[in-house]
Amino acid sequence: MRENCNTSLVLRKGAWTAEEDMLLKKCIEKFGEGKWHLVPLRAGLNRCRKSCRLRWTNYLRPNIKRGDFDEDEVDLILRLHKLLGNRWSLIAGRIPGRTANDVKNYWNTHVRPRHKQQKEDQLEVGEPSEHTMVTVFKPQPRAISKTFNLSPHITTHYTSNLTTLSNDGIDNALKITPGLVSSPSVSNGKNINAYLDELFDDQEKELDEIELDEIGWSFGGFSEVGEGLDVMEQEDGQNSLFDFPIEEVDMWDILDSNQL
DNA sequence: AAAACCTCCAACCGCCAAGCG
C-alpha cells in the first residue's frame, strides 16, 4: 500500500515547532540517518516519515548554508542547470552547503522570472529569436554491481557518488549524493572559484573545440562528446554509471521544457 | 494606518525506482 502523509488524521502537518526540531535532531544524532519509517516512532513525533526526512535534509542537517547565494554559487547553478536541467539534487550536490530545495527555490524565484522577462522583452521588440542547436546528454543512472571493480581508472567513495575518471588513477571522485554533501575539493580548503575552475575548465576547453554549440559531460581525460557510454560499459552492459543518449534539440525548447 | 499586492521559502504531494520477501 502506498504510504501517504494524508492517511492518518493524527499526523501533524505544517510548520515544525522548535520542540519537534529538537526531538528529530536528537533522534538522528542517536540513530543516524536512514530508516525513516522508524524515525517518527523513535523521535516521538506525530509526523510522517517523509516530513521528518524533509525537515532533516532541508533544515536541520549540520553545515547547511543559509542566506543569499553568492555570485559563484549562482554561476555554478547556471552552468550546472545548463548541463543537467532541473536535476536539483544533482546540482545541489555540487554546491557545498546548499540543498536541492534551496537551489530549486532560488531558481524558481530569481532565475526563471528573469529569463521570462527577457523573452517577453524580446518579443515586444520583435527580435527574431535566436535558435541555437545544441546536443544534450541525458545521464541515466544504471545499476552498479557490487563486484564491479572500477580500478585502476576509477575509484568510488560509495554507491551514490558520481565518480570522475582520471588517467592517472588518482581518486578524483566528486560526491553528488542527493541532498547535502560537500565536494571534497572544496572541503579540502580550496575556495569555490578554484572548485569552479576545476569543475568546468576541461569541459569548456572541450566545448570550444566543437563546431556547434554542444553541451556535453566530461569525465576527466577520458570523455569525448558522445562516447561517454563506451568508456563506462562493462561486459554485461549493466554496470555503466551513466549512458548518454544524444539528441539534437532546439536550445529554446530546453529552456521552455525547464519552465523558464 | 491599513488594505492590497508581492516575494520567498518551508512543506506537501504525487510519482518513480530500488530492494526485498
Add this chain to the structure above:
DNA sequence: TCGCTTGGCGGTTGGAGGTTT
C-alpha cells in the same frame, strides 16, 4: 516474477513577512 515497502526526487502550494498604494 510479482507485489509491497521505502527512500528519494521534482513540481507545486500555502502562508508569513515585506513592500506598495
